[in-house]
Amino acid sequence: MDTTLPGPGPHWRPRAVVFDCDGVLMDTESAWARVQAQVAESFGVTLDERAGTSLMGLSAADVARDISRRAAAVAEQRGEPAPGFDAVYERLVRTEEDVVGEVLEPLPGAIETVRACAQRVPVAVASNSTRGILDRKMHAIGLADVVVTWVSAQDVPRGKPAPDIYEEAARRLGVEPADALAVEDSPAGTAAAVAAGLWVLGVPHGHDEPITSHFRAESLADPAVGDMLRVWGLPL
Known part of the structure; x- marks a missing residue:
């Protein structure tokens, strides 16, 4: 409310x-939501509706922190190295440039x-x-x-x-x-x-x-x- x-x-x-x-x-918000979901998926993370809503309006840095935290949990379960914040942030910014630029x-x-x-x-x-x-x-x-x-x-x-x-x-x-x-x-x-x-x-x-x-x-x-x-x- x-x-x-x-x-x-x-x-x-x-x-x-x-x-x-x-x-x-x-x-551009729907495009930004697609960017977040695409980058998250590339690190093995699926963002459900609730997660997507929680990221609405946040900066790329804050979104990258959230995705990297979720990706680290996935990597731990798989016994794989966790992606760092920098890797997630850079991919997020590059993807945003490609996707958001179209709308x-x-x-x-x-x-x-x-x-x-x-x-x-x-x-x-x-x-x-x-x-x-x-x-x-x-x-x-x-x-x-x-x-x-x-x-x-x-x-x-x-x-x-x-x-x-x-x-x-x-x-x-x-x-x-x-x-x-x-x-x-x-x-x-x-x-x-x-x-x-x-x-x-x-x-x-x-x-x-x-x-x-x-x-x-x-x-x-x-x-x-x-x-x-x-x-x-x-x-x-």
């Missing part, structure tokens, strides 16, 4: 907006919403993607010209659900976290933004996993987003 937190006062207006990427701006299309409402916000306040993207993949994504969907900065999981000590990525995004934009709006879809992402002190618009886009946010819409194509932006002085 989703959790709605108390929002800011009626006169609050965002001085910056920070968007998640996967599941908010583009539909770099924006989600409905994404381009319009980002560009509307960017006309009035600085905009950033905060993603658990690796730096190289995030660069490709930003240029592929045509937002690199209006987004001030994008922060990857490789730019901070810890990925989501830790607050580091959102703290760094606010720092780069020159605003206090409490003056910024985060737009997120996953439990890990909303937890990261809330922990960093941003106000959070949750857009689960049909996901069943519960999220915690201050505001809620189904996606960036939801008319409720336009209504909120108009109230905040960021009309579409």
